[in-house]
Amino acid sequence: MKEKNSLYLLVASVVAALGGLLFGFDTAVISGTTPFIQPYFHLSDVGLGWTVSSLLVGCIVGVTLSGKPGDLFGRRNTLRAAALVFVVSAAGSALAARLWVFITFRFFGGIAVGTASMLSPMYISEISPGERRGALVSLNQLAIVIGILIAFFTNYLLVGTGGDNWRWMLSVMGLPALLFFVALFFVPESPRWLVQKRKIDDAFKVLSKISGDESANHELAEIEKSIASEDAGTYRDVFSKELRPILVIGMLLAFFQQMTGINSIMYYAPIIFQKIGNGTNSAFIQTVAVGAVNLIFTLVSLRLIDRWGRKPLLIVGAIGMIVSLLVMSGAFFLKHFEGYLILVFILVFIASFAVSIGPVAWVVIAEIFPNRLRSKAMSVAIVTLWTFTFLVSLTFPVVLDRLGGGAAFGIFGVMCILLLIYVIFRLPETKGKSLEELERILVHK
Numbered sequence: 001m002k003e004k005n006s007l008y009l010l011v012a013s014v015v016a017a018l019g020g021l022l023f024g025f026d027t028a029v030i031s032g033t034t035p036f037i038q039p040y041f042h043l044s045d046v047g048l049g050w051t052v053s054s055l056l057v058g059c060i061v062g063v064t065l066s067g068k069p070g071d072l073f074g075r076r077n078t079l080r081a082a083a084l085v086f087v088v089s090a091a092g093s094a095l096a097a098r099l100w101v102f103i104t105f106r107f108f109g110g111i112a113v114g115t116a117s118m119l120s121p122m123y124i125s126e127i128s129p130g131e132r133r134g135a136l137v138s139l140n141q142l143a144i145v146i147g148i149l150i151a152f153f154t155n156y157l158l159v160g161t162g163g164d165n166w167r168w169m170l171s172v173m174g175l176p177a178l179l180f181f182v183a184l185f186f187v188p189e190s191p192r193w194l195v196q197k198r199k200i201d202d203a204f205k206v207l208s209k210i211s212g213d214e215s216a217n218h219e220l221a222e223i224e225k226s227i228a229s230e231d232a233g234t235y236r237d238v239f240s241k242e243l244r245p246i247l248v249i250g251m252l253l254a255f256f257q258q259m260t261g262i263n264s265i266m267y268y269a270p271i272i273f274q275k276i277g278n279g280t281n282s283a284f285i286q287t288v289a290v291g292a293v294n295l296i297f298t299l300v301s302l303r304l305i306d307r308w309g310r311k312p313l314l315i316v317g318a319i320g321m322i323v324s325l326l327v328m329s330g331a332f333f334l335k336h337f338e339g340y341l342i343l344v345f346i347l348v349f350i351a352s353f354a355v356s357i358g359p360v361a362w363v364v365i366a367e368i369f370p371n372r373l374r375s376k377a378m379s380v381a382i383v384t385l386w387t388f389t390f391l392v393s394l395t396f397p398v399v400l401d402r403l404g405g406g407a408a409f410g411i412f413g414v415m416c417i418l419l420l421i422y423v424i425f426r427l428p429e430t431k432g433k434s435l436e437e438l439e440r441i442l443v444h445k
């Protein structure tokens, strides 16, 4: 591929991945604000739980709602709308003087996160040639991780700015959200969507800019064959017998990604560190270590995903997660926390997640569904993902408190064993093939 075209593709993917950055930021920023919004809004523990979760409820709604505009108005226009909602939500939640106003704007932020979590990987998957798709879609995961790090870091910097500190923390997101909105004017629309809308000339232009005229002609013919009509299909088609096996792949990967327990570690790491007796001061450093390892191993995954394939990464990662979770579970049962044992195994866990199901779940969900049904089928898989994000974040503190860390990490460890078995025996490899080839292999077997 020519340098210039490669750059064009990379820039478009990076712009779309800004949606991932906002997703990461918005989900993580709240953790630093809780000590301040709880007294400000006079919240009980349960009230705080719901206030924090309002974003996740918005995500589920956002994913459910965004498939339709994504098909009608295009991936790019819908992402632009989401960017504006991000701006409004940042401003509204930062300025809120009443609880219902705060919750409402966080809920709208959730709608934007849900929309971006679906359309950013979808868009990248639809503009990428098969042999680079894994790495480019993983840019979205890289951006999520960077967004989480930015949130943790800006929270840390702003914590000492006085009573309005939480307002500043929440408002930080406004800037990247504006940048996202503007940058989306400089990227092309998805060629697969353009074909669906019978804008064949425009689709050809985008494809030839990315892969050259010859390849574009071939790809266009393939896409046109796979999208025989403008009709985007119905949910009945998504749940049809023909599509069901693929839908199950998407939903299971979404389910397993969350049942590894990633978010209980990402968001409750400081509490876990305190529970095992490390000082609060070092808790911050440890949280930064978690972020850094997450970032580094996402980069490793990006290098390997199109070379090794999706399955080998999932297998290596699942083994790493099983070992680290079971060791942590054992340590909690035996109350044997000496030294930095737990920290080391938490980092092994994060590295294993970041190299495998973190990025791979999003990549596979964005590539396995046929062109005509992609929006709707992806939305079913991603709603599953957000539902389990919600359930795990809501129940983890209770499980930790009532049953203890041994049981909590033990459950996640068993889930990773099931993931490993599933990947080895059932999951098809999807590396290197165009979306249309995958459609032939997976749907029209």
Ligand code: BGC
Binding pocket: 141, 144, 145, 257, 262, 263, 266, 294, 357, 358, 359, 389
């Ligand atoms: C997951 C998030 C998680 C993040 C952590 C994403 O792929 O969907 O739930 O917080 O990775 O890096």
